[in-house]
Amino acid sequence: xSTENKPIVLCVDDDPRTLEILSKVLDRLPVEPVLAxxxxxxxxxxxxxxxxxxxxxxxxxxxSGWQLLQTIRGSHPRANLRVLALSAKANSAERSLATNVAxxxxxxxxxxxxxxxxxxxxxxxxxxxxxEWSNPxxxxxAGPE
Amino acid sequence: xxxxxRVLIVEDNEDHARLACExxxxxGNFVTEIATDVAELHARLAAxxxxxxxxxxxxxxxxxxxxxQEINARGHSxxxxxxxxxxxxxxxxxxxxxxALDYVVKTGDYLSMLPATVQKAARTQAIMAANQRSxxxxxxxxxxxxxxxxAVVVWDLAGTITFWNRAxxxxxxxxxxxxxxxxxxxxxxxxxxPPADLPPLDRTGPVTTERHGRRRTGEELWVSxxxxxxxxAADQVIGYMDVSRDxxxxxQLEAQIQAGQAHLAQAARLAAIGELASGVAHQxxxxxxxxxxxxxxxxxxxxxxxPNREALEAIxxxxxxxxxxxxxxxxxxxxxxxxRADLSVNETIGHAVTLVxxxxxxxxxxxxxxxxxxxxxxxxxxxxxxDLWVNLLLMARDATDDDTAPERHIRLRSYRAADQWLRVxxxxxxRPIPAEQLATIFEPDFAGxxxxxxxxxxxxxxxxxxxxxxxxxxxxSTPDHGTTFSVLLPMR
Numbered sequence: 001x002s003t004e005n006k007p008i009v010l011c012v013d014d015d016p017r018t019l020e021i022l023s024k025v026l027d028r029l030p031v032e033p034v035l036a037x038x039x040x041x042x043x044x045x046x047x048x049x050x051x052x053x054x055x056x057x058x059x060x061x062x063x064s065g066w067q068l069l070q071t072i073r074g075s076h077p078r079a080n081l082r083v084l085a086l087s088a089k090a091n092s093a094e095r096s097l098a099t100n101v102a103x104x105x106x107x108x109x110x111x112x113x114x115x116x117x118x119x120x121x122x123x124x125x126x127x128x129x130x131x132e133w134s135n136p137x138x139x140x141x142a143g144p145e
Numbered sequence: 146x147x148x149x150x151r152v153l154i155v156e157d158n159e160d161h162a163r164l165a166c167e168x169x170x171x172x173g174n175f176v177t178e179i180a181t182d183v184a185e186l187h188a189r190l191a192a193x194x195x196x197x198x199x200x201x202x203x204x205x206x207x208x209x210x211x212x213x214q215e216i217n218a219r220g221h222s223x224x225x226x227x228x229x230x231x232x233x234x235x236x237x238x239x240x241x242x243x244x245a246l247d248y249v250v251k252t253g254d255y256l257s258m259l260p261a262t263v264q265k266a267a268r269t270q271a272i273m274a275a276n277q278r279s280x281x282x283x284x285x286x287x288x289x290x291x292x293x294x295x296a297v298v299v300w301d302l303a304g305t306i307t308f309w310n311r312a313x314x315x316x317x318x319x320x321x322x323x324x325x326x327x328x329x330x331x332x333x334x335x336x337x338x339p340p341a342d343l344p345p346l347d348r349t350g351p352v353t354t355e356r357h358g359r360r361r362t363g364e365e366l367w368v369s370x371x372x373x374x375x376x377x378a379a380d381q382v383i384g385y386m387d388v389s390r391d392x393x394x395x396x397q398l399e400a401q402i403q404a405g406q407a408h409l410a411q412a413a414r415l416a417a418i419g420e421l422a423s424g425v426a427h428q429x430x431x432x433x434x435x436x437x438x439x440x441x442x443x444x445x446x447x448x449x450x451x452p453n454r455e456a457l458e459a460i461x462x463x464x465x466x467x468x469x470x471x472x473x474x475x476x477x478x479x480x481x482x483x484x485r486a487d488l489s490v491n492e493t494i495g496h497a498v499t500l501v502x503x504x505x506x507x508x509x510x511x512x513x514x515x516x517x518x519x520x521x522x523x524x525x526x527x528x529x530x531x532d533l534w535v536n537l538l539l540m541a542r543d544a545t546d547d548d549t550a551p552e553r554h555i556r557l558r559s560y561r562a563a564d565q566w567l568r569v570x571x572x573x574x575x576r577p578i579p580a581e582q583l584a585t586i587f588e589p590d591f592a593g594x595x596x597x598x599x600x601x602x603x604x605x606x607x608x609x610x611x612x613x614x615x616x617x618x619x620x621x622s623t624p625d626h627g628t629t630f631s632v633l634l635p636m637r
Contacts (some may be wrong), residue, residue, distance in 0.1 A: 021442070025442075
């Protein structure tokens with residue numbers, strides 16, 4: 001597997017099951033998923049691997065996802081780092097904070113629809129739309145925009 | 146030995162006077178003095194106290210009747226015995242009429258009767274004075290009872306009201322003339338609500354109760370009543386006295402405080418729910434992510450014909466429903482933004498339908514909309530109104546979520562109501578709301594869904610949103626016409 005051609009996607013979450021799911025979804029896209037369960041590890045990996053996209057849970061209990069994001073951005077020279085925030089509190093206040101203040105590129109509630117997640121990731125990385133996902137089984141209520 | 150009776154003999158004949166003195170001193174315990182004319186009589190009465198005056202009718206400077214009048218006029222408390230000559234009985238009668246207690250006629254042996262007459266007059270005078278004092282005492286006490294702020298009602302052993310003071314007139318609004326002489330039981334049944342019988346009474350002390358009633362005007366009244374048995378000198382119960390104090394203001398204040406506490410408790414509960422929701426949301430979101438995403442992954446791995454798909458789809462739906470519940474709890478606790486502007490109600494309805502229209506159609510319910518096109522703007526908060534319609538629509542969906550009905554509808558209508566009001570009706574033909582729940586349907590119910598709708602909290606949120614828009618929300622529910630929530634909003 002060549003990491004030269006595939007963009008690296010760094011997934012940061014304190015829940016290992018969520019990381020596994022992210023990995024399963026991303027495996028079906030032409031990307032290279034990297035998983036980080038701790039925030040220190042995440043900051044190291046971000047600096048070392050220079051990912052194109054970070055998928056980040058901003059409602060982790062021990063550390064604010066927003067703080068971690070600032071650290072990563074401070075050590076990330078690339079201007080085109082994209083960030084997709086996941087939040088258990090997907091209300092409009094969080095959404096507004098994410099997009100206006102933290103300059104997040106995309107915001108999704110948790111739990112999420114995997115097809116929607118795949119579409120968002122593909123769009124952020126300017127990949128072709130993942131056709132395989134275009135037929136979701138059950139629509140989620142108040143589906144992420 | 147008792148004090149001697151002080152007697153003033155008014156007699157111009159000095160021999161007669163001395164004889165009278167001697168007769169009295171021999172007969173008993175008397176102290177005697179003599180006045181020989183009217184002028185001396187008044188001078189002595191002014192200087193000392195006497196128990197009895199024997200007053201001769203014929204005096205050198207005036208007659209006895211005039212002197213008697215003068216004694217009364219000067220307010221001396223002294224027993225007067227008129228002494229007249231034979232054949233002057235008419236004078237004696239006049240003297241009695243003017244306040245003399247007795248009279249003697251100067252016959253041969255009148256002096257021998259004098260001590261007994263004087264003693265009797267003194268006794269009568271003492272009784273009259275005591276009587277007078279008692280009357281004054283009674284008047285004084287009645288005055289006190291009339292001037293206390295508490296209502297005093299007294300009845301005798303037969304239950305007949307014998308006393309009703311001024312404060313009772315003031316407190317109950319009924320005059321003494323209405324109730325004096327009537328039965329206390331009837332009175333209490335009229336005054337108090339629920340009709341009060343007389344409270345049970347033991348003889349050991351007053352019984353205090355709080356009673357609710359109405360004044361004659363119909364105004365609400367609360368009294369604290371203290372019922373005490375009244376005893377005579379032999380300690381026999383002769384009646385009852387009920388003293389009532391107006392505690393209406395205190396009771397009303399207590400009610401206000403209780404309502405305030407209930408409101409505070411509710412606010413505290415809402416705040417607690419908010420914190421709980423934020424804490425729980427994170428803990429629940431991860432397992433829900435696992436449930437939903439893994440199910441979706443499994444579904445994608447299975448062929449379309451796989452018999453397990455149905456179960457997996459049900460798991461996924463269950464996951465989303467749980468998520469929805471957490472989200473609503475979060476929404477309930479979030480602070481509302483204060484921005485207000487002129488807005489189109491139809492647009493907020495449109496946004497709400499975009500959000501939840503799919504959810505309604507997903508359970509097979511048809512959503513019919515009739516939005517009037519000529520509605521003026523409303524001043525309000527877009528997000529709050531969107532929440533309002535979302536909540537009303539989702540609750541209507543909950544009520545129609547019944548697969549056995551052939552065709553189910555939710556009808557949403559906006560139109561211009563009377564005057565300056567814009568009206569939105571959300572009607573559903575699902576399970577009606579039981580009549581007994583209609584009255585309290587807008588109160589938050591933390592126990593769960595109200596009449597199968599929502600989580601128990603939505604309608605109180607809806608009412609609050611409508612209140613903040615100076616509007617009104619009402620509900621009507623019958624098996625024939627379904628359930629309609631109507632929102633009235635003031636037009637700009």
